[in-house]
Amino acid sequence: MLRVFLVQTAQGLTPSSGGYKANISLLRSLSGQGNATAQICYANDDEVEQYASRAAANGIEPNVDNTLLPVVDPKGAVHGLSVKTFTDENKIHNIRDELSARMQTLVRLFSSHITAFKPTHVIFNDPITMKITAFHPVRNTFKRVNIIHTAEQLPFGPFVAGVDGHCLSPKVENDMLRKLDGIWSVSMAVKEYASTHGSLATKFLVHPPMTYLDKVAGGMPVVRNNIDKDEIGMVNPCPHKGLSILVALAKKFPDMKFVTWKSWGSRTVHLDQLRALPNVKIESTTKNTDEIWDRIKVLLVPSLWHEAWGIVVTEAQLRGIPVIASNAGGLPEAKIGLPYCIPVNEVTGERHANGDYVVPDQDIAPWEVALEKVMTDRDEYQALQTLTATKASEWFHGLDPRAHEKWLMSME
CATH class of the missing domain: 3.40.50.2000 (Glycogen Phosphorylase B;)
Structure with missing residues (x-):
């Protein structure tokens, strides 16, 4: 033991x-x-x-x-x-x-x-x-x-x-x-x-x-049917998490509704950019992510830094919620081959005088195409929702629940 x-x-x-x-x-x-x-x-x-x-x-x-x-x-x-x-x-x-x-x-x-x-x-x-x-x-x-x-x-x-x-x-x-x-x-x-x-x-x-797993029941997360929801969600809006992409999309689609949840990277200056946009809501940090999954139709993860994995991506996909993510760091691994994983210009490590990463300019066109298709084409959304829930469940059940225990035990 x-x-x-x-x-x-x-x-x-x-x-x-x-x-x-x-x-x-x-x-x-x-x-x-x-x-x-x-x-x-x-x-x-x-x-x-x-x-x-x-x-x-x-x-x-x-x-x-x-x-x-x-x-x-x-x-x-x-x-x-x-x-x-x-x-x-x-x-x-x-x-x-x-x-x-x-x-x-x-x-x-x-x-x-x-x-x-x-x-x-x-x-x-x-x-x-x-x-x-x-x-x-x-x-x-x-x-x-x-x-x-x-x-x-x-x-x-x-x-x-x-x-x-x-x-x-x-x-x-x-x-x-x-x-x-x-x-x-x-x-x-x-x-x-x-x-x-x-x-x-x-x-x-x-x-x-x-x-x-579901934090209350302890079993597999409940797959949502959010086709009739109308909000696009993002967690932790800040520059290296893709704030510029979110702002550009909100301006491109003024009739679409966006909602963000503050987290550790969200500073007042970042939130002020979002408050200036009438179609963006800002919510407080939540420990109960069901508040997110019960509410949004699509999750945006436009990160521009070297993401380790992106747990929020996996959480959403297991619930059948389509995720439009960047290809930064480990996000393609979290996406498990599902649409959409969009190439971005990642931060290089260069910093401003205040220590923040210098964020390169981005090509917004692929994000616009993907978001418009998923939000306006019901057939596309329904097919993607089903594919997402199915593939995410298959991936999950292929994991070894004792992998970490075996690794720790193997240490001599």
């Missing part, structure tokens, strides 16, 4: 980012396969209460425990760092803490819980944990595994440190990466990037199937 300890850096137990979904789905899959699992994560008190209540309702003792660790601030005052531990409905042991400016306290916290859990594997996707585990007192008792969710995480190549917080010290992290026991790339695009730009060998595995 594996004992897997995950360090989760996203804020909250249920954030909307694809990377978080992949991480937590890995842990839930391993737990469901009979392995012991734990994670250290940032969460709010109400989230802890909700998770503990669901565990109790499923006959699992949540064992909620609260501890205050002393933290000394720069002025010498002592404060309490709240740490809660609990077991959730998936039998995952969670160590929840508050964000703190005192890194030494967090290092001690991480280290102590790793020691207490006695893991066979520690999994992470951040440089801080990679360093903490490299010098852990019982380092030789567990394997260290890094998950690569974006090219920006890697300490080499044109996109190094292209996203805030993804790579803090390229030279140091490059050396540390090569001393790990395993590195999981979530797409062939990321695997090839690591090999080409850093001569770094990684393991490509598709996300665990649980990533895409």
Whole structure:
């Protein structure tokens, strides 16, 4: 049996980012396969209460425990760092803490819980944990595994440190990466990037199937019949996600309705561009993606950066919702050969003075043709909806639900 300890850096137990979904789905899959699992994560008190209540309702003792660790601030005052531990409905042991400016306290916290859990594997996707585990007192008792969710995480190549917080010290992290026991790339695009730009060998595995199951019922997602819906959706509108393409399409088709959901890349300046367009609605970030799938007729994913996979593409396709996506990074892999996958001029890594990627000009014509056809031709839409749901289901059922467990077990 594996004992897997995950360090989760996203804020909250249920954030909307694809990377978080992949991480937590890995842990839930391993737990469901009979392995012991734990994670250290940032969460709010109400989230802890909700998770503990669901565990109790499923006959699992949540064992909620609260501890205050002393933290000394720069002025010498002592404060309490709240740490809660609990077991959730998936039998995952969670160590929840508050964000703190005192890194030494967090290092001690991480280290102590790793020691207490006695893991066979520690999994992470951040440089801080990679360093903490490299010098852990019982380092030789567990394997260290890094998950690569974006090219920006890697300490080499044109996109190094292209996203805030993804790579803090390229030279140091490059050396540390090569001393790990395993590195999981979530797409062939990321695997090839690591090999080409850093001569770094990684393991490509598709996300665990649980990533895409219905979050409430736990089964296959319900296929939608959205032919009579009238909105075109996009998640996380920002320049490197294809904001310019969305704006151009909204201007080209003033009678079509567009709706976007804000996410981590959406800044005020980007949203202001959309607010100037009368046929575009802006919605808040949602953790319940059914709000998206119940509403839209077509999903736009016009990304211009080196996408790792594009979980939102797979989620939509499994529900029979046609996706018009770019061919950037791993998006063709997520598209699994379905229409439409449109060539774009990807960002090259060149940046503006403020650090944002320089976004090249795009050929909008193929996007216009595809969108008009899918939105106005009912026969085309119906055929594409059926094909999308069928092919996505076939792809899903071809996945090995124990692939990640087998890989972890194979590490000597």
